[in-house]
Amino acid sequence: MATKPKLYYFNGRGRMETIRWLLATAGVEFEEAEYLETRKQYEKLLQDGSLLFQQVPMVEIDGMKMVQTRAILNYIAGKHNLYGKDLKERALIDMYVEGTMDLNEIIMLYPFSSPEEKEKNFALMIQRATNRYFPVYEKVLKDHGQDFLVGNQLSRADVQVLESILMIEEYEPTALSEFPLLQAFKARISNLPTIKKFLQPGSQRRTEPDDRIVETVNKVLQL
Known part of the structure; x- marks a missing residue:
């Protein structure tokens, strides 16, 4: 075992x-x-x-x-099997994932902000999510036309984008209001059995x- x-x-x-x-x-x-x-x-x-x-x-x-x-x-x-079927898909997954890692770094460090920096860092976190990162994933979903960000099966990119979305929504529940495809994506990926359990x-x-x-x-x- x-x-x-x-x-x-x-x-x-x-x-x-x-x-x-x-x-x-x-x-x-x-x-x-x-x-x-x-x-x-x-x-x-x-x-x-x-x-x-x-x-x-x-x-x-x-x-x-x-x-x-x-x-x-x-x-x-x-x-x-969460890393695409070939090198091209893997490259796309890496690009999208690096965006989530950059955003997650901002989210992760926010609780460590000094009282003086708290308000500024909060605004930066929400601004980056809604103006830099979420628009990219919304466009990817629109252009790709599939249920997933890359190819036609679940990858780590989908998982990590969902994780970022849910963390941002803890701070700003309306963060996805301008992103209908990401709203549907969130609902879809959240209901996959292992993720739903988690x-x-x-x-x-x-x-x-x-x-x-x-x-x-x-x-x-x-x-």
Whole structure:
């Protein structure tokens, strides 16, 4: 019996959340092996050589201790047929995914904003989502004319765009009001069985970061 992937990260979203999404979409059961809550836990991972570049997330999978978020995502997507059928599709998926990664970075860092920067960073997050990224995906869906962003089957691009949409909507519920194709896309992809299960209460999906998570990350990483 194959060993479940083990995830090493904080009890929050951050750079691990997209990995959780992709594993869940592929129907892969995984374990949160260790939530980092103390500097001592983090230093132990450093000392035993688990963190190649001295950073988390880290995922134990298929006999490897994988680090670097994109490398982990590429591996999972390739293994579970979520990375297109050829190099051209893979290139398109990579382009769309890089957009979501850029947007997610803004979303991820927002809770860490200082009180003075909070309002400005909130406006930037919503502005970038609705003026830079969502219009691209709306046009892709229109031009492609399929249920999915690339080809005619689910890929990691669909999963990661949905993840970004749902995170932005937590902050601005009307963010998709000008994007009818993305509204339909959201409903369609959200109802795929494994994704629908992941979106249910009690799943391994993490909640929006709160002050406690921010404090823990700052303490563990000594930011």
